Amino acid sequence: MIDNKPGSAATAALVSSVILWGLTPVATKFALQYTTPNFLLLSRFLLTFVLGLILLPKVHIHTISLKTIAKIISLAVCGITGYQLLITTALEHMPASRAGIVLGVEPTLIQLIALISLGHRITKRSLLALLLGLGGVVLVSFGESSGHAAFDIASTGYALLAALCWSIYVVASRGVAKTVGTFRYSVTSTTFGSLTIAVIALITHNYSSSEVPKHPYVLLATIIFLSLFATVGAMITWNYAARFVSLQLQGATLYAIPLISAVGGTVLLREQLPPIVIAGSVAVLSSIHISRGIIKGKS
Numbered sequence: 001m002i003d004n005k006p007g008s009a010a011t012a013a014l015v016s017s018v019i020l021w022g023l024t025p026v027a028t029k030f031a032l033q034y035t036t037p038n039f040l041l042l043s044r045f046l047l048t049f050v051l052g053l054i055l056l057p058k059v060h061i062h063t064i065s066l067k068t069i070a071k072i073i074s075l076a077v078c079g080i081t082g083y084q085l086l087i088t089t090a091l092e093h094m095p096a097s098r099a100g101i102v103l104g105v106e107p108t109l110i111q112l113i114a115l116i117s118l119g120h121r122i123t124k125r126s127l128l129a130l131l132l133g134l135g136g137v138v139l140v141s142f143g144e145s146s147g148h149a150a151f152d153i154a155s156t157g158y159a160l161l162a163a164l165c166w167s168i169y170v171v172a173s174r175g176v177a178k179t180v181g182t183f184r185y186s187v188t189s190t191t192f193g194s195l196t197i198a199v200i201a202l203i204t205h206n207y208s209s210s211e212v213p214k215h216p217y218v219l220l221a222t223i224i225f226l227s228l229f230a231t232v233g234a235m236i237t238w239n240y241a242a243r244f245v246s247l248q249l250q251g252a253t254l255y256a257i258p259l260i261s262a263v264g265g266t267v268l269l270r271e272q273l274p275p276i277v278i279a280g281s282v283a284v285l286s287s288i289h290i291s292r293g294i295i296k297g298k299s
Helices: 008-031 037-059 066-091 096-103 106-117 124-142 149-180 182-204 216-242 247-268 275-291
Strands: none
Touching: 008 066, 008 096, 008 216, 008 247, 037 066, 037 182, 037 216, 066 096, 066 149, 066 182, 096 124, 096 149, 096 247, 096 275, 106 124, 106 149, 106 275, 124 149, 124 275, 149 182, 149 216, 182 216, 247 275
16 A cells, blocks of 8 residues: 555656656667777766766765665665666676566565565465466567577576565665665665776776777766665665555566566567467466565554
């Protein structure tokens, strides 16, 4: 159930974050046509880090205990750094539409992780949802088009691990976000997560092969979208909505991510969806439907 205090504001925040994240694989794949994964990660998250630094004084980070900051950093490294590094690596060899379908297992994973964290037993229904979701991921991997089976399996695996990182972050963040405030938590976790990504990208960047990116203005516009809207904006709206909606509703809205990514990839990037990939997306969406309501009430 939704807490009626924020009314439509929480719903609008939830919907906007999901739309932005559904378009993120599409925008990332689009940007990778013009630059390398390392340059994209470095430029995107260096900009995000600078935005975070500007906002940090406004959230009074000095009033947050060192223990809580350490917890926020650890969650940021798992949910933000881990997710972004893995999904960007996956998108180097994987169509955005199919990456979005793999990320569609997040609601099922969120429900299962929450179930375990609350000390509930794993039911046959939850196991069925997990098996359906993983089965859909396998079908998507068979539908890859890189021409190299190892790349197909690896890229799908990276995307699945990214979904797991984000699912852990969603479940583990709720308590901290409510304690320190959603805006403070969003800014702090995004800033530290972005710094970690930028440092890793900077250290691993191959400077000997550096070159001026093709179509720099188009690339810059895409990076601004990914940094300002898909990262900072979406994180703030998502964590705001998390204060007022149930965990299962929050997870259920992630239904839209694979659909938005699939439509965006096919329409904007002209990607193809073979029948086996469509079958995989049906399996993933079915797993989300089955996993809904596993956890009763507001968590």
